[in-house]
Amino acid sequence: xxxxxxxxxxxxxxxxxxxxxxxxxxxxxxxxxxxxxxxxxxxxxxxxxxxxxxxxxxxxxxxxxxxxxxxxxxxxxxxxxxxxxxxxxxxxxxxxxxxxxxxxxxxxxxxxxxxxxxxxxxxxxxxxxxxxxxxxxxxxxxxxxxxxxxxxxxxxxxxxxxxxxxxxxxxxxxxxxxxxxxxxxxxxxxxxxxxxxxxxxxxxxxxxxxxxxxxxxxxxxxxxxxxxxxxxxxxxxxxxxxxxxxxxxxxxxxxxxxxxxxxxxxxxxxxxxxxxxxxxxxxxxxxxxxxxxxxxxxxxxxxxxxxxxxxxxxxxxxxxxxxxxxxxxxxxxxxxxxxxxxxxxxxxxxxxxxxxxxxxxxxxxxxxxxxxxxxx
Amino acid sequence: xxxxxxxxxxxxxxxxxxxxxxxxxxxxxxxxxxxxxxxxxxxxxxxxxxxxxxxxxxxxxxxxxxxxxxxxxxxxxxxxxxxxxxxxxxxxxxxxxxxxxxxxxxxxxxxxxxxxxxxxxxxxxxxxxxxxxxxxxxxxxxxxxxxxxxxxxxxxxxxxxxxxxxxxxxxxxxxxxxxxxxxxxxxxxxxxxxxxxxxxxxxxxxxxxxxxxxxxxxxxxxxxxxxxxxxxxxxxxxxxxxxxxxxxxxxxxxxxxxxxxxxxxxxxxxxxxxxxxxxxxxxxxxxxxxxxxxxxxxxxxxxxxxxxxxxx
Numbered sequence: 001x002x003x004x005x006x007x008x009x010x011x012x013x014x015x016x017x018x019x020x021x022x023x024x025x026x027x028x029x030x031x032x033x034x035x036x037x038x039x040x041x042x043x044x045x046x047x048x049x050x051x052x053x054x055x056x057x058x059x060x061x062x063x064x065x066x067x068x069x070x071x072x073x074x075x076x077x078x079x080x081x082x083x084x085x086x087x088x089x090x091x092x093x094x095x096x097x098x099x100x101x102x103x104x105x106x107x108x109x110x111x112x113x114x115x116x117x118x119x120x121x122x123x124x125x126x127x128x129x130x131x132x133x134x135x136x137x138x139x140x141x142x143x144x145x146x147x148x149x150x151x152x153x154x155x156x157x158x159x160x161x162x163x164x165x166x167x168x169x170x171x172x173x174x175x176x177x178x179x180x181x182x183x184x185x186x187x188x189x190x191x192x193x194x195x196x197x198x199x200x201x202x203x204x205x206x207x208x209x210x211x212x213x214x215x216x217x218x219x220x221x222x223x224x225x226x227x228x229x230x231x232x233x234x235x236x237x238x239x240x241x242x243x244x245x246x247x248x249x250x251x252x253x254x255x256x257x258x259x260x261x262x263x264x265x266x267x268x269x270x271x272x273x274x275x276x277x278x279x280x281x282x283x284x285x286x287x288x289x290x291x292x293x294x295x296x297x298x299x300x301x302x303x304x305x306x307x308x309x310x311x312x313x314x315x316x317x318x319x320x321x322x323x324x325x326x327x328x329x330x331x332x333x334x335x336x337x338x339x340x341x342x343x344x345x346x347x348x349x350x351x352x353x354x355x356x357x358x359x360x361x362x363x364x365x366x367x368x369x370x371x372x373x374x375x376x
Numbered sequence: 377x378x379x380x381x382x383x384x385x386x387x388x389x390x391x392x393x394x395x396x397x398x399x400x401x402x403x404x405x406x407x408x409x410x411x412x413x414x415x416x417x418x419x420x421x422x423x424x425x426x427x428x429x430x431x432x433x434x435x436x437x438x439x440x441x442x443x444x445x446x447x448x449x450x451x452x453x454x455x456x457x458x459x460x461x462x463x464x465x466x467x468x469x470x471x472x473x474x475x476x477x478x479x480x481x482x483x484x485x486x487x488x489x490x491x492x493x494x495x496x497x498x499x500x501x502x503x504x505x506x507x508x509x510x511x512x513x514x515x516x517x518x519x520x521x522x523x524x525x526x527x528x529x530x531x532x533x534x535x536x537x538x539x540x541x542x543x544x545x546x547x548x549x550x551x552x553x554x555x556x557x558x559x560x561x562x563x564x565x566x567x568x569x570x571x572x573x574x575x576x577x578x579x580x581x582x583x584x585x586x587x588x589x590x591x592x593x594x595x596x597x598x599x600x601x602x603x604x605x606x607x608x609x610x611x612x613x614x615x616x617x618x619x620x621x622x623x624x625x626x627x628x629x630x631x632x633x634x635x636x637x638x639x640x641x642x643x644x645x646x647x648x649x650x651x652x653x654x655x656x657x658x659x660x661x662x663x664x665x666x667x668x669x670x671x672x673x674x675x676x677x678x679x680x681x682x683x684x685x686x687x688x
Contacts, residue, residue, distance in 0.1 A: 003478060003481050007477075007478025008475075010478070011464070011467065011471070011475040015466050015467065018466050019466065209458070209462055210463070210464055212428070213456070213458075213463075215428045216428060216454065217451060217476075217480070218448065218451050218452055218479075218480070219479055220448075
């Protein structure tokens, strides 16, 4: 039994070594993904370009502005002097927001009246617009609080803030999205090197007719799959190490939890992912079909439905059910627990069991399809 | 002693019956020819016998094991090579040999000995490092056969092994098959080259999934055609054939190069009757009429036409 598995694994390794296209997919793709997701996709909003239409030009407006600009969230690009310029700046995307101070601002403040400051925000990118409004709200609240305190001090009253909120973010204190993305990225990369490569590898044998020769030999399906899987598991683990090392070097993300648990989680996930690949190869007769099927069944759901980028909690209920079909969802929970929170198996044993069940279901499905193919 | 015993083997795909109740025996050590047109059910039968397709009903013993109940045991007894080239083009000659040797558990001295043998029969000694994909067709085919029998199976199935191979390579390939047979290996080979069928000890012919004839080449030629076959050399071959076809006493006609073969319905007719029709009535010159021993091709065309007429 072992000599057959060994023969297959060795053969697969030799073929892979000569297959430049496959090597490219398996090794280069993850690096590109890492670069894209690590650097290009960044949900943090910094250096928002703003313009100011200051009709008041008072100490108040200067102080208010300083409060905004002293953080690195906002960059003041220009002062403008009439309404028309607002339109030009926003239309041509020179700035993302314009602040308009009314000309009666200092007069009203001095008379203790309420002042309305206008913010014009480019709402095309809803995500960024939301962040801008939140930052501005906070900055405005702070300045208002300061003015209130000054006023109360003048009247001799002691200032009193009933509830003072002090948020502290654990595990990812700076709320960096790379921290949040790296675990998902590992899942994606393993999906690519596990599901896609194993399904292509079996489909290729079918396409070229070489599977026939294996079918008439004493090799069992299990031996064939295990033998074929071994080189890809090695590759997947190498890839996972590359991603983790790069994550540490480039983004400073160290593994907080146990490496042993990380390996356990990764192996369990690979088991589930590989069975999915085997299932795909049982329904696909050509590499092209296998690639498409792997994309639709495995890669796209992992990207969209796994919680990698889009939070599952904010999806419609029906879609939330569907997310259970992607093993990456569970792996990402495991990874975030180990990488970011450094907690033990108690936090994710359910996910491990789910992945095992998932793998067993796909093995059963693949066996069923295989049986029917033999009888047909 | 029979290497293969097939009993009432049937395979249905939905409503279509690909193999219909076939029974035959293959003796130990013989070369057994399995003939039939494309789509007659040859490959389906072979795929059942090698244990990769489940029969709908019936059974067969291959090397003493049932294909229904012990397909895994069957696989230890056989070698198989199909019309589709089954080696890995992206591996070298040696890597292919090593892979199949590994699959069958050949190691050490045994492996070296068998590798040497495969390289010799494929005429690839000293070329172990070549990529298999770069080899010419005939050599590839022999390498494929060599690796298919690397584990020295008792029974070898060859499914149209020589399709698409040039005549010289085909002859070399058959020399190899004869060597294997001489060494005691049982060989079941499908082909539609009838000259190859002459090399076989026993032959069966199937049509539309049914077995319609069996025996050795000599038996087939004498048992299945009782009527006399005449070979005619005349002017205007096609016209002559069409004219003769209209006569009651003429059965099937076919053209072989410049000659016409006709099978007589009435064995008392002969050269004089043909000249009467062609020369006297249609003034076509007849140069020669000979009574001939039928070729396998005559027999098969006769049998297939008879069978197809019965079906329709």
